[in-house]
Amino acid sequence: MKEYVGMVATQVAQVLLMIVSKSAIADGMSSYSFIFYSNAIASIILLPLSLYFRRSPDRPSLSFTIVGGFFIVGLLGFFAQISGYTGVSLSSATLGTTLLNLIPGFTFIIAALFRMEAIDIKRLTTQAKFIGTIVSIAGAIIMTLYQGPSIILSGLKSKVSKHLLGQPSNWVLGGILLTIDAIFASMYIISQAIVLKKYPVVIDLMFSYCFVCTIFSGLASLIVETDLSSFSLQPNSRLFSVLYSGIFGYAFLVTVQSWCIRRKGPLFVAMFHPVGIVIANLIGVIFLGDGFYLGSLLGSIIVVIGFYTVMWGKAQEQKKTVEDARVSSKLDDETAPLLQDVEEQSASPTP
Template sequence: MGAGRDSLPAMAMVMVQLGFAGLNIVSKLAMDAGMNPFVMVAYRQVIATVFLAPFAFFYERKTRMRMTGTVLFQIFLCSIFGATLNQLLYFVGLKLSTPTIACALSNTLPAITFILAAGSAKVLGTAICVGGSMLMTFYKGSLVRLPPSSIHWRYAEEVAGEVPSAAGEEMVLGATLVVASCFAWSVWFIIQAKMSENFASPYTSTAIMSLMASLECLAVGAAVERKAAGWAVGWDIRLVAAFYTGIVGSGLAFGLMSWCIQRRGPLFVSMFSPLLLVIVAVLGWAIMGEKIYLGSMVGSVLIVGGLYLVLWGKGRELRGTSSTAGKSFDEERELGFATRSPRPTS
């Protein structure tokens, strides 16, 4: 039973990455079909709030901890960095690039989170990670010959075929925005970890965060898209994207990530992001007919290798200092390397 409980955070994060993979595909199709990314993010937050509110009320009404001014301010910061800035930057970057490139650059998240959480990182691993990101952005290389997929989604192929390929300048801008979103997301990881120490109610905090982000994103969306037609959705991919990103991408994913951060720390959660690259690359090739080039493959290998070199090196460093200097469990959990269950909160 203990081993099963210990594996729950890992299983939850695999589910989150599967959900994010579908989010990248569906939201990219919706934007290619004409949906404004600012409008989509606003709808996402509203739907996430409506979805999470019942869970927060029924599951945590008896165990909900006391809300203080400090906790409320931390949730506000989470809404700014984890929802509004992170998602707006990411979706605009995704619109200007491709799902595979956006997910590959998102693999800088563990290194950024580690630097923000710990203040230092293994120089070699970080350099390799950044080098891989730059390689994917600036070098295309030859086409990798893969066998044709038999499960292409015809609608996705038709929509993708109607959209002109992004120019090199747009790709660079899109990649820059995705990396910027990773910085905002990493800040959310750190704030969420601090906040969960005093308010261990992940559904409630995520619901409040989504409500605050709804107001923020609606204000930004209204300033960017002032025509009512830009907010209209029908029975099409845009409606699917709004509900999928709201329920799966924010409601379920952020609720599970908040729970996992509370149990295992921010670095544990962020180090699952390389899995997203593999899933999206496979789905992009199988469903959307996306081509894979040598630069993308080599850059992806460098990103994943560099990230795990950072994690492996720091893991050895923490184990060494823990045995000699008696590093506390709370410090290890803060960095995501703790293996024991967290102490119960009062």
């Protein structure tokens, strides 16, 4: 259950990251400066951890291919962050949370192309993964677009809740950028899985990712930004947003996600994005005084059904893989004595 607990924790961190990033950008901070500060703080946190674990004698050696993989992961992550935060600033964190639910679908397609997921449309497990992915996305969309009658009456909207909803300035362009964000995020997840197969050291990969994003966002800021006040950490809400983002939104969130990718695969991690919108609704009801509506209830149930369907399909595939390995091992054990007898007979002198 460690991976499940870890991914639920990352989704809570992701929802809160949406809120604080929207708050910082609404206060006049640019997307580029926010990404720069956040990744710089995460890099500072992850660097000593990377150096500490580097003392392990079992640590694999770095190669040009691995370093190139680090760079690609960082570049894809940077593109995802830029398009995502810009999309949120033009629309709302609510739309951002919704469109991020496209990530499971994109990830499933890319993973299938790279043969990271077993695809046989005639098999029940493949059908379960495909249908479950679609159902989860549909449930998340229902939660966002359909409200319905109130089940729990809401109090007054808090300031934080208003930041989450946002005041969209360009909904269409924001939606396009958030869709691009979902595509890059899916490619980012898949690229991590590829690199971790050859170099299974999560801390090194995540430090490299944050460091590359820091460099690119810093260079982009110098080119794009003309108003240096966007780099100011005043008022204190900016400073709080940046600290939260660097510590929990990046150093913690991306490291746990990468660890889960190495343990369970890219689709497992991607499937938790629809769960994130359920968590967002719970946070809104419990802490922000938001109402709980029929659409949220129906959407939550549908998301859980879809999520469970995908997890069931993956569990059945894993079970079959283990059984096949046991059968193969048993056959090898049974065949080995026979081969040994044949070799002994062949080696014995002919009378």
